[in-house]
Amino acid sequence: MKKTLISNGIFIANKEDKTSIKGCMVIEGSQITYIGTEVPEPLESYDEVIDGTNKLYMPGLVNTHGHAAMSLLRGYGDDLALQVWLEEKMWPMEGKFTSQDVKWGTRLSILEMIKGGTTTFVDMYDHMNEVALAVEESGMRGVLTRGVIGLCPPDVQTAKLNEATEFAKNWHGKADGRITTMMSPHAPYTCPPDYIERIVQAAHDLNLPIHTHMSETRREVEGNVEQYGVRPVAHLEKLGVFSRPTLVAHGVHLNDEEIAILKQYDVRVSHNPGSNLKLASGVARLPELLRSGVKVSLGTDGAASNNNLDMFEEMRLAALIHKGVTGDPLAIPAKEALLLGTRMGAESIWLEDVGLLEIGMKADFIALDIDQPHFLPKTDFVSHIVYSACAKDVVDVCVDGTWIVRKGECLTLDEEKIKREFEICFDRLKG
Amino acid sequence: MKKTLISNGIFIANKEDKTSIKGCMVIEGSQITYIGTEVPEPLESYDEVIDGTNKLYMPGLVNTHGHAAMSLLRGYGDDLALQVWLEEKMWPMEGKFTSQDVKWGTRLSILEMIKGGTTTFVDMYDHMNEVALAVEESGMRGVLTRGVIGLCPPDVQTAKLNEATEFAKNWHGKADGRITTMMSPHAPYTCPPDYIERIVQAAHDLNLPIHTHMSETRREVEGNVEQYGVRPVAHLEKLGVFSRPTLVAHGVHLNDEEIAILKQYDVRVSHNPGSNLKLASGVARLPELLRSGVKVSLGTDGAASNNNLDMFEEMRLAALIHKGVTGDPLAIPAKEALLLGTRMGAESIWLEDVGLLEIGMKADFIALDIDQPHFLPKTDFVSHIVYSACAKDVVDVCVDGTWIVRKGECLTLDEEKIKREFEICFDRLKG
Incomplete structure (x- = not known):
């Protein structure tokens, strides 16, 4: 040895x-x-x-929320509202993504991440085999999950769920244990309740955690109340999501009661300050989450909403914005911000060592x-x-x-080839 | 040529x-x-x-507010409230600064700034001859001013004012025009009114602009009201400060009426988002200032309150935080943030070309x-x-x-020598 x-x-x-x-x-x-x-x-x-x-x-550094392939959409449709940006810019372009796009988009992001000190990342996306192969080759650590959107006919829902299950089963523990997997309903607003329940059951069957977007925007919370009569936290609790170890991304709009529920179930929150600011989603209640004992970590989100994958910047934003917004210069000290980006990141995704x-x-x-x-x-x-x-x-x-x-x-990836192939993908997509 | x-x-x-x-x-x-x-x-x-x-x-990039020599205090007493940090950490250490400390502290900051793309900076400090010599040698552009604190006996006040006047007169237009100068009462809360009036008169005599800190914290604004019966903007207006071209740093706590007064006198505001967040001073009303037609630019402030001198980060913070805090994803678009860090910076300090x-x-x-x-x-x-x-x-x-x-x-400064001399200064200061 x-x-x-x-x-x-x-x-x-x-x-x-x-x-x-x-x-x-x-x-x-x-x-x-x-x-x-x-x-x-x-x-x-x-x-x-x-x-x-x-x-x-x-x-x-441990980046607990992202969509690596979205580097292909960096700088595409900046300075728009979340829903407009998603519905008019991101989703139409992403709809065209092939496995080749995911392959090269992910590799470009992995290059940026590892050269910038990120050694572990969470990735929720489609064509996940390509992501897993990229992680394996790169030498970094990845917690990977096929994010499924359930706004589609039942047979497509089932096909997606099967794909997610197969992926999670095949890759969990692979690459000398550097790859682990999760199951992911994309978000409460993109998955009907019965579909979320099926995903939860699959996670139970596979004994895997769940990762989902939750309470990112005020509009999402209001929509959840309109549609289901409860806010997202109660909604997911009712659907049994928190019966599995769970990591939620964003958690910007949470009330005291919701924070208490997250603590009760030991739900982990990936705080994405850069993305939340850029998309004007708001400022998460990070000091309250930490004081309540909720395990919080940091994520960049995809490069389309950040726009880089620099985890030093996320630590700095976490340390700075909560001081400025609360008026408390001790809100998030440097030492705590560093832990959010390292040890608490690892703990948030069940990597104990x-x-x-x-x-x-x-x-x-x-x-x-x-x-x-x-x-x-x-x-x-x-x-x-x-x-x-x-x-x-x-x-x-x-x-x-x-x-x-x-x-x-x-030392592990061919940077020149990745940049070249990435540009070919982008040129075809914008076509 | x-x-x-x-x-x-x-x-x-x-x-x-x-x-x-x-x-x-x-x-x-x-x-x-x-x-x-x-x-x-x-x-x-x-x-x-x-x-x-x-x-x-x-x-x-144009950095319109800072104190370059304070690089010597980077990371010294982080995560404290502004007044505690100033009174218990900064001022006692700064009280020990000799011209040698300013010489090497400033040179280290200039190195960081020019290697990071800042070509012009504003500096308000003491021992300003050393700053001017460093600017001259470095090849960068500097708008320099001896900041005077008037909480001292009349003879000391006069000596400081004379020193500031001599400096401003001797160096204005020097280094092939790369150096210009201003006159600076440090802040309304550190200069008695009659002293500010004397500084204004000196600025008139020299035909130079005025630079000062203003409305950085809520406590400062409340203190101004308690002591003088008016908020800082009305106070400085009454003392004739705005009869000179003026650049104020911070301007975090401004009401609508004050923004209108700043616009009326064409007072320029140096927005320092990193420093304002870190010291928990608050979030300036940048979108309102810009919509009102006030000329705004960006500053890092000193390295003790930032803690780097990366103007890309200030542009990014300006673009991000106001979106997140106001909920408007168009609050400060990228294009506007870039202008704040470049053209509006130059215009804010009267550099028309x-x-x-x-x-x-x-x-x-x-x-x-x-x-x-x-x-x-x-x-x-x-x-x-x-x-x-x-x-x-x-x-x-x-x-x-x-x-x-x-x-x-x-190409212009000896980086190794500067780092070496800087460390000698710091070791002596921390004693």
């Missing part, structure tokens, strides 16, 4: 007593086996010794080049990560003990 | 009819003399021909490397700049017709 030593680095250890350690980390196989101030064994006992001078090592630099955890970590003006003075590195860093500060990325980015170059 | 051709580039032309042009730009001396789709003269007539393939050229790629304008421009996933597909480059780009995408920077950054390296 390969044994790697990283020495002379600064490591973000999410311990209570200190936030960063100057020292060493040892990786054996896919695990972290040591982190501390001293080199634990003679240098000759390592297969690889890396000089970590001027590098800041931190857990890889990811998201921390600690002995026994998976070696999913990244290195930032801190020999740059915006990382000086060398004071509070957690603050620098959240308030000052960006995706392009990432130089090295390791997932499951394997380097997938070194010196800013992706 | 040196004549440079950039060919095969994409250029952001802030014309009404189109937002980007694929083609060429010619620079002669310090000016843009051509921009269009064709190469206007045979290649041999140029001193330098640059291949702009895979580069996006846009006006240099800066901030646009157009014939006759100063050659203050930057190039982004767009051969990267987050700039694909090649659809709407204005959208990509605002919603997707960051400081680290900048590869080349030209100010006043002179290259100061090429391939990401600063």
Whole structure:
């Protein structure tokens, strides 16, 4: 088993007593086996010794909501209302997507994500085999799910559900365990209640979690009340969704009672501040969710509504906007924002050994080049990560003990080919 | 006079009819003399021909409020309320600043700014000779002002005012016109009324504009009402401040009447979204200011309250937060955010020939490397700049017709020396 030593680095250890350690980390196989101030064994006992001078090592970022293939729609129809943007721009273009489009759109997003320090992502989309193949090849970690929209005839509903079930069954635990799967009704407003119940049953049968969009816009909440007499949280509760481990995306419009229900069922919320702001959906009640003990994490959403996949930006937005909007400068401190983007992200998608630099955890970590003006003075590195860093500060990325980015170059995917094929797809789609 | 051709580039032309042009730009001396789709003269007539393939050229960014030397306090005392942070953290450390600290703190910030595409900045601080020398050497453009706090005995007030006046007189128009100056009472709550009047008189005598902090926090506005019976805008109006061309920083807490007064006097507002969010000061009424015809621009504020000097992030925040908070997805479109960071920035500080790629304008421009996933597909480059780009995408920077950054390296300042001296200053300060 390969044994790697990283020495002379600064490591973000999410311990209570200190936030960063100057020292060493040892990786054996896919695990972290040591982190501390001293080199634990003679240098000759390592297969690889890396000089970590001027590098800041931190857990890889965990992006808990997105649609990778939507990179093909980046900058297409910006500055519109959510429903108009969805119905007039996104859905017609997405309707034309073939598996080739998903293949290259997803690969472009994976490139952007891994070069920018994201080591795990959640993806809810169509043509998911292509997404799984891209994850397998890239070396990153993916929690994947075929999102199904149920506004269609019963036979199409059934075909979609079967497809989602097959995908979830075939890929769960694959790629050395880097791929896990979920079941996904797209949203309460795009799936009739009986269809949601069938998806819940399938998730029970497969023993898998559920992922769905929920309470993203005020209009959605109002529509749910009009159509079903209850708000989305009560609606999904009634349909048994929360009888499965559940991750909901957005959760912007929640009242106190709904937050209590989410806490009661340990429903996890993927907060997507960039997308929620850009689509004018509103500002989620993140401080209240956290104070209530709900497990929250961060997602970029698709590149069409963000428009990049920079998780540093999501951490920064989470730290900044809730201070500004609530008037409380302690609303979301830097340390909490960092946890949202790392450890709480991993916990939100049931990855218990990811998201921390600690002995026994998976070696999913990244290195930032801190020999740059915006990382000086060398004071509070957690603050620098959240308030000052960006995706392009990432130089090295390791997932499951394997380097997938070194010196800013992706080692697993052919960047030039991906950009070329991506442009061919886009040219055909806009046709 | 040196004549440079950039060919095969994409250029952001802030014309009404189109937002980007694929083609060429010619620079002669310090000016843009051509921009269009064709190469206007045979290649041999140029001193330098640059291949702009895979580069996006846009006006240099204009940062209209900051305190460059405060990079020394980056990450020092984060996540505190404004007054506590100022009174217990910032001011005690700043009280120790010598001209050496300002010299190296400012140089570090200038490095960060120019490498990140900012070609003009406003700086309000102390030991301003060091700032002016740094601007001169760096090749960037600076609008500089000695900010004076009047909470001191009359002789100290007078000494500070004299110092500010001398500085403004000596440096206005220097460095080939790249430096202009202003007069600055620090804020209504840090300067007694009679002292503000004396500063206004000095600005009249020198025929210079005034720059001040104003209406940054609710507490400041309430304090102004308690102490002087009026809100800050009426207070400054009464003291004659607006009889001079004026740029106010922040303007977070403004009512309709105050916005009308600012419009009436053509007072310019530097909107600092990152700083306002981080210090929990609130969310400025940017859409209302713009609709009322007030000239608004963007500033980072000091690195202690931001914590980087990335103007792409300020444009993005300006575009995002007002959508999210108002619920209007058209609140600040990408095109408007770009103007806030470029042309309106220049106009806000009375630089009439800066901030646009157009014939006759100063050659203050930057190039982004767009051969990267987050700039694909090649659809709407204005959208990509605002919603997707960051400081680290900048590869080349030209100010006043002179290259100061090429391939990401600063040509005018010694980066290694600056980082070294900066760390020495910080180590001494933290003592």
